[in-house]
Amino acid sequence: MSEWIVYGLQQLLNALQLGSIYALIALGYTMVYGILTMINFAHGDVFMIGAFFCFLAAVYLGLPFAPALLLTVVGTALLGVAIERLAYKPLRNAPRVSAIITALGIGIFLENFTLALAPYPKHIPALLDSTNWDLGGVSLSSLQLIIICLSLGLMFLLDYIVHRTPVGMAMRAISWDKTFVPLMGVPVDLVISVTFAIGAGLAGAAGTMYGLAYPVIDPYMGIMVGWKAFISAVVGGIGNIRGAMIGAFILGGVEIMVAAALPSTYRDFVAFALLLVLLIVRPYGILGSPRIQKV
């Protein structure tokens, strides 16, 4: 009996680790969606660039963990702002799909640009000395602990920013009404850029942690992880920040359970089947609210 509990706790820990990474990326999707109602398909690739920056910082600059993380977050935040300014802003008044296609284009560009730079796969050196603790049979590595704590910390920070600061208030206001908020003197362009910076920075942090946990970089790694994070955002109710976190941990948990019970090839199948069922049963996600059409 007790070994089942130990096993369960171990899997729970794994689920938390995976879920935190999904959550950090999902936040970027959900924030951008909340403000621009646009699915930023390039976001998964920003996550990949984050892992790539971390690799550069570790190998070429020889930085330890904390500065490498900081550099990555700043780098991806700048990248996010650049993408928004150069590619999305000119399309803000264009049909919505044009922006989505542009986002797809940017994603492909980031993948292939990274691919063109060097041969792959690359290995990220261990930035942290990982120690393993044995807690009554449950093994916990310092790496896991750092990933989970840091992610949770960042999420609480974001939640604070969105719900307690003027910038956050502006973000929520813009997502509520795009026509009149600018007339109230809210600097919309600035707020949108800040949103992209925060979202991309979080994806960069996720990329770093992912790179530490699974230290192989491949230019296409962002696609699947990005989609999974997007599913998390939808499961939680897209546009809803707390929903994205909940969705990410649910998806992480489900994936770990599937991996434990079935061959690994079923992992994606179950993740997407879950999405399909949820969308049919509760199309607006766990914390989202249904949109009512007036006649």
Next chain:
Amino acid sequence: MKNSAYIETREWLAAQRWLLPVLILTGFGLAFAIPEYGLLNKYVQLVIMYVGINIILATSLNLVNGYMGEFSLAHAGFMAVGAYTSALLTMKVLPVADYPGLFPLAVLAGGLVAAVFGLIVAVPSFKTRGDYLALITLAFLMIVKSLIENIDAIGGPRGIPGIRKLTTLPWVFFWVVMSIWVIRNFVYSKYGRGVLSVREDEIASDLMSVNTRRVKFLAFMLSSFFAGIAGGLFAHVLQFISPRVFDIIKSTDILIMVYLGGIASLGGSILGATVYTVLLELLRPSNFAALVSWLPDALFEPLNQYFIQHLGVWRMVIMPLALVLVMIFWPRGIMGLREFRWFIPKRDLDAHQHHTEHESRHDASHRQ
């Protein structure tokens, strides 16, 4: 401003509707003649076939994404269903080695099975729209892909090698013409107008007596049918299929062709598919080198050394950048909501001419 000579030529050309059947017949003639007499080399023939297949994919996706205004990511999934169905038929069931005439049956079967799969997406579309439907289509694609990966009887993740090369130029041409003709007929029928009205305002459409479920159902079935046909043709050109061939990247390619060409436009899809496919091929180092080989050596050598040699990797960097630029400068794509006038039925023509007599309009507007 475009000059009047250009406009006149365009108008004159648009009026010569008899040219369309003539062009189609010529096309058929060429499709038979080219392989028969070796008019073009094998590689160019292959590229033409890919262009044709991509035209079928783009026009059929345009039905859902352009005319109906949804965002489907599932097209590669329907293509996979058609490809696997027809490939399994030609390899295991139909004796195509003895009777090559059975090949079209296999392709048709692929299309029909894909159309049945279209139901899986059509049914949720009754209640779900927009971004959430886009996710359902994505989930569909991923589920199809991982199902194929998990069924060993059809090759699992390794796929099916050794498919016969049965797709020929005339068959591709035939299906291109069929898909454009059928989709065009659909679009200019009451069902097609129903699809357009669903895009504009679903509730109003229902209240104007349009059976919205029926038209959605038809649009998804028709779209997936032709995706399946394209899949069947594709499998018998490539001669090898695996789940990886039909992943999200394939869907993205088709999306790009559709939006590059312009939504709700068959002419746009033809242009988008052709431009995208041909450009990607031209950017291959050997082709690009051949293309600029007329340059004097003094120019060609450095160009070759610093640019062309690296195109193999960089062409996939250049293409998406070009796409982003096109989207920024032509957000509606090349043809965006416009159409080749040869494709528009005669009775519809004057409803598409946006005339400019503003005075007469205002005159008419204030009495009833």
Next chain:
Amino acid sequence: MTLLTASKVKHYFGGLCAVSEFNLELQAGELMGVIGPNGAGKTTIFNLITGVYRASEGSIQFKGTELVGKTPHQITALRIGRTFQNIRLFRDLSVLDNVRIAHYAQSDYSPLEALLQIGRYRREEQRIIENSRRLLAIFHLEAMVGETAKNLPYGLQRRLEIARALAIGPELLLLDEPAAGMNPNEIDLLMEFIQWIRKEFNLTILLIEHQMKLVMGICERLKVLDFGETIADGTPEQIQNNPKVLEAYLGRGQSDEWGGRRFGRYPAGCARSGGHLRWHQGVARGFLLGRQR
């Protein structure tokens, strides 16, 4: 002949009662108006008739066919046409297509005939286009068949919406605030216009309106709604002098602008939705009576 009957129709949004005990008998050929303050449930009644909402209780019958439980397109195909309070044209489509789309239920060919251009397809399409052009000509819109609907001026959009509703070939036409956004002169024209299409197309008309001028001018019978309840029913003259109607528009006690009515006024079983801003007394008196005199 009774064309439309509604008996004991109730509708709830969550716990809120939007329509309670709505009864209606509309004779063929009649022109009837439904009036009432904002939020009285007028548009909800149109939505219940046309199947956008499914009535929580009660029955609605059109020429003996039960409408409750049918989908909007089934109901519309029975020849009930409607317009919308805020214009809902197919904005990016041409004027002609807007009218042609409304022929969906009346044209009779299968998808297969459409895909292969065989059978009834050509004949039916020709008929649709001729009928559409005829309608547009009647509405003086024939010069702009190819114009995109959203580019038409407001007045023409309203007119196109009526043309589109008539393309269904309706016996019953539901007009939802046809005079919204019009000035008094335009309203005069609209009144003539409604009378005229009624004769020309042999219509029974049910209309919702805020503009008392229009309602009092052309309706033969009126129904006054307030908070989902029918508070009066009769000819315009009867309605004008009905104390209950005055009260609904003016408020009862003159204590304040926010309500001026007591809890007892709320129908049994209906939740109170909170204070409603009532018309200021003077404004309301002018609104209801002034222009008529």
